[in-house]
Amino acid sequence: MAGFENEVVVITGAGGGIGRAVAQRFARKKAIVIAADLDKARAVQTVESIEAFGGVATPYAVDVADAAAMESFAEDIHTEFGTPKVLVNNAGYSTAGPFLEHTLEDWERLLGVNVWGLIYGCTHFGRQMVESGRGGRIINVTSVAAFTPIPLSTPYCASRAAAQMLTEGLRLEFAGTGVGVTAVCPALVHTGIYEDGEVDRGAAVDVARTLSVISLAERFVAHSPESIARTIVRVAARNPAVVPTPIEARALYLATRVSPGGARLAARVLRPDKLTGLRARVTRPAVLTRIDDYLTRKLEGLDRR
Numbered sequence: 001m002a003g004f005e006n007e008v009v010v011i012t013g014a015g016g017g018i019g020r021a022v023a024q025r026f027a028r029k030k031a032i033v034i035a036a037d038l039d040k041a042r043a044v045q046t047v048e049s050i051e052a053f054g055g056v057a058t059p060y061a062v063d064v065a066d067a068a069a070m071e072s073f074a075e076d077i078h079t080e081f082g083t084p085k086v087l088v089n090n091a092g093y094s095t096a097g098p099f100l101e102h103t104l105e106d107w108e109r110l111l112g113v114n115v116w117g118l119i120y121g122c123t124h125f126g127r128q129m130v131e132s133g134r135g136g137r138i139i140n141v142t143s144v145a146a147f148t149p150i151p152l153s154t155p156y157c158a159s160r161a162a163a164q165m166l167t168e169g170l171r172l173e174f175a176g177t178g179v180g181v182t183a184v185c186p187a188l189v190h191t192g193i194y195e196d197g198e199v200d201r202g203a204a205v206d207v208a209r210t211l212s213v214i215s216l217a218e219r220f221v222a223h224s225p226e227s228i229a230r231t232i233v234r235v236a237a238r239n240p241a242v243v244p245t246p247i248e249a250r251a252l253y254l255a256t257r258v259s260p261g262g263a264r265l266a267a268r269v270l271r272p273d274k275l276t277g278l279r280a281r282v283t284r285p286a287v288l289t290r291i292d293d294y295l296t297r298k299l300e301g302l303d304r305r
Contacts, residue, residue, distance in 0.1 A: 013091030015042025027055030065112030074124030135178025
């Protein structure tokens with residue numbers, strides 16, 4: 001895909017964080033951005049930020065976990081704008097706490113947003129892309145939690161793992177149609193998701209303490225949404241299969257492919273926020289760049305197998 005000028009790009013969860021940064025970046029590439037979010041006011045704020053630099057965007061309010069709402073949303077976009085060239089399924093939801101403290105309602109919301117939301121988006125917009133004959137790109141934003149267990153986050157990890165396999169399976173199914181499907185798996189990103197996440201009641205004190213540490217790490221050592229947005233826009237033009245980002249996510253993903261047992265052991269004692277801070281403290285930027293390039297080559301080699 002050479003460029004995005006005058007192409008329609010649909011982004012869910014565009015009211016803030018990664019979604020807003022992605023919307024702004026596509027708009028700077030002259031795309032026609034559809035900024036969708038559960039909160040219409042936040043979607044409008046994203047659009048206003050885009051219009052401030054002369055970009056073109058339209059806000060929509062939609063609950064990605066609502067099957068009927070997503071079907072109507074896809075129909076409305078098709079009627080008003082035509083078939084999107086890019087869909088970024090970015091909307092996400094998190095909880096934290098022991099597995100046994102999660103309720104069925106917790107699970108329904110997690111799976112509704114993190115799994116069914118992707119299914120609805122891929123189904124309706126994917127069908128439009130295939131039937132148009134013009135091809136397109138579907139980018140599902142998952143997480144390192146899709147392949148790395150995280151303490152007190154088993155349900156969240158399970159939902160992200162399902163999203164990851166959905167993405168990889170769909171990529172195979174759409175092969176030959178011109179529609180590329182990619183999973184982008186960010187590590188710790190300063191989006192506020194941990195501050196907004198649900199804390200289950202039975203372990204509220206311990207979990208709140210854990211989330212406060214992660215939130216602090218978010219503010220001081222995590223990567224910015226803009227850095228992930230750059231990756232997503234680049235991915236939309238290239239169509240790789242799986243893109244862990246940044247360097248610590250690539251290292252974790254490579255570890256799970258080479259030594260799953262070792263990766264599980266590491267997950268017990270290492271957290272993404274600790275890895276981020278550690279590498280920033282002990283490694284020079286030039287060395288980080290070389291390591292990053294090496295891991296990228298390794299991952300591309302594994303993906304071609």
